[in-house]
Amino acid sequence: MNLAPYAVCAETSRGRLHPEPEAPTRSPWQRDRDRIIHSSAFRKLQYKTQVFVNHEGDFYRTRLTHSIEVAQIARSVARALGLDEDLAEALALAHDLGHPPFGHAGEEALNLAMKPFGGFDHNAQSLRIVTLLESRYAGFDGLNLTWETLEGLVKHNGPLRNPPAYIEDYNQRQKLDLGTHAGAEAQVAALADDVAYHSHDLDDGMRARLFGPEDISHLPVVGEALKAARIASLDVPPPRLRHETIRRVIDAMVTDLLTETRRRLVKLAPKDTDAIRRAKTPVVAFSPPMAEANQVIKDFLSARMYRHWRVNRMTSKARRVTQELYRLLHADPSLLPDDWRARAGEGNTQRAAVIVGDYVAGMTDRYAQDEYRRLTDLAVSG
Numbered sequence: 001m002n003l004a005p006y007a008v009c010a011e012t013s014r015g016r017l018h019p020e021p022e023a024p025t026r027s028p029w030q031r032d033r034d035r036i037i038h039s040s041a042f043r044k045l046q047y048k049t050q051v052f053v054n055h056e057g058d059f060y061r062t063r064l065t066h067s068i069e070v071a072q073i074a075r076s077v078a079r080a081l082g083l084d085e086d087l088a089e090a091l092a093l094a095h096d097l098g099h100p101p102f103g104h105a106g107e108e109a110l111n112l113a114m115k116p117f118g119g120f121d122h123n124a125q126s127l128r129i130v131t132l133l134e135s136r137y138a139g140f141d142g143l144n145l146t147w148e149t150l151e152g153l154v155k156h157n158g159p160l161r162n163p164p165a166y167i168e169d170y171n172q173r174q175k176l177d178l179g180t181h182a183g184a185e186a187q188v189a190a191l192a193d194d195v196a197y198h199s200h201d202l203d204d205g206m207r208a209r210l211f212g213p214e215d216i217s218h219l220p221v222v223g224e225a226l227k228a229a230r231i232a233s234l235d236v237p238p239p240r241l242r243h244e245t246i247r248r249v250i251d252a253m254v255t256d257l258l259t260e261t262r263r264r265l266v267k268l269a270p271k272d273t274d275a276i277r278r279a280k281t282p283v284v285a286f287s288p289p290m291a292e293a294n295q296v297i298k299d300f301l302s303a304r305m306y307r308h309w310r311v312n313r314m315t316s317k318a319r320r321v322t323q324e325l326y327r328l329l330h331a332d333p334s335l336l337p338d339d340w341r342a343r344a345g346e347g348n349t350q351r352a353a354v355i356v357g358d359y360v361a362g363m364t365d366r367y368a369q370d371e372y373r374r375l376t377d378l379a380v381s382g
Contacts, residue, residue: 004082006270006283008183014147017131017174018140028146033090035143039136041097041129042067047364048096049103049318050197050204061200063096063103069200070095073192073254074185080258081265081284083185090145091152091189098125100361101368102318104306109322110360113330117353124164125361127154131170133358151176152186158282180277187276187284194286195253198297203246205305213241219300220293225249256290321372322360328375329356335375 003009010027023031036042045064061069071092078088099122100106111120127150131142145153154160154167160178163171171178181187202222205211217223225248226241233244261284268283270276276283286294305311329335333344333352336359344355363371373380 002082003084006184006265006273006276007083008087008148008185008273009084012273016144016146018144020144027084027086029084029087029090029149032143032145032149033086033093035145036090036094036097036130039097039129039134039143041134041362042093044362044364045096045099047366048099048101049106049365050201061204063099066196066200067093067096070189070192070196073195073250074189077188077192077254077257077284078185081184081188081261083188087148087152087183088185088188088192090149091156091186092192094126094130094149094153095156095189095193096122096126097129098122098127098361100125100322101363101365102315102322105315105318106322106368109319110326110357113323113326114353114357117350117357118165120357120361121164122361123154123157124166125358127170128166128358133362147174147176148183148185150174152182152189154178155180155182156186156190158182177277181279181282182277183273184276184284187282191257191284191286194294195250195257198294198301199246199249199253201301201305202249202297203242205301206242208310210308210310211304213238213245215304216300220296221252221290222249222297225252253286253290253294256287257284260285260287260290321368325363325368325372325375326356326360329359 008029010029013028022028026034042064045067046062048063050061050063050066071089074088074092075085077083078085100110100120102109107120107122114120129142130145130153131150134142137144154163154176155178159180160167163178167176167178170176202216206213206216213226217226222245226245228248229241229244233241236244264281264283264285268275268279270279270283285291329344330352331347333341333347333356335341336344336356340355340359344352346352360368374382
């Protein structure tokens with residue numbers, strides 16, 4: 001495929017922190033994608049919450065299935081725009097690596113517990129995983145991903161004016177141009193994330209019967225999709241109507257994204273990737289009406305799903321488990337497994353805070369619950 005002049009190009013890549021010979025059969029971005037897929041952090045996403053805790057049902061999205069769905073959308077959009085779809089896919093697959101167990105509830109709890117020591121940020125944790133915590137290679141820590149993948153990972157939501165501590169520290173080792181936008185492929189991955197989680201949370205919310213088709217019929221984009229699905233799917237069971245609706249929501253969002261992005265590209269007329277990075281505003285974007293519709297959908301999901309009493313019960317328990325795990329282990333690192341204990345050092349210190357944060361953030365939902373029982377229940381052996 002011929003790439004657009006503003007696509008990220010392998011021939012002009014800024015390379016890897018630790019130089020390696022190029023792979024004979026794969027581009028640098030394909031190699032990055034493969035390293036992400038084979039990482040232990042990626043496998044753990046299978047048992048990390050998106051909204052519903054893993055044991056609540058086999059059909060709800062997890063961080064892993066969400067990441068795969070984001071990657072599918074990102075590839076399609078990148079291909080339509082003449083971008084490097086392998087890089088877009090790698091960024092989509094890596095964007096959630098730093099999330100702790102129990103979804104946003106776990107992240108909020110861990111951030112609150114770590115506040116005296118700098119807090120917790122899942123984007124910084126993603127960078128920490130791929131540059132430090134993964135230990136698979138003899139010659140370096142992390143995955144030694146390309147500069148372009150690391151740039152896209154930390155800047156997919158835009159320039160970083162006040163970066164978290166680890167991103168700022170890493171930037172001293174390998175400059176990531178934190179003050180500019182990321183390349184278009186990273187911007188595509190960020191918007192694909194929005195498309196995926198809005199549409200699929202609507203799907204999971206209806207599957208869980210937190211709300212029904214009539215409750216979403218007033219929503220912009222969603223209501224039109226529901227109406228069209230009913231016309232096209234007369235006398236079909238409710239699950240098929242739900243799938244038909246969500247399919248149309250995704251199509252409407254992606255179509256709008258492509259239309260608005262092409263309009264911005266024509267206006268900017270970028271000659272190369274750096275022109276995308278230097279632009280005052282993102283090049284990949286929804287139109288203003290679609291951005292407004294997305295906010296309405298987000299507000300609906302917040303009120304009717306994320307704050308539903310059934311979800312509230314789960315998130316309350318998740319926060320308590322996460323904070324108590326952190327508190328116990330930070331106060332007494334001798335409770336950690338041997339390899340972690342040696343790195344944590346003395347309790348209640350900055351060093352212990354960071355290492356315990358890594359340990360807790362790396363847990364799956366199930367492991368966090370088991371570890372909590374092992375630390376707090378006398379009847380459960382360690």
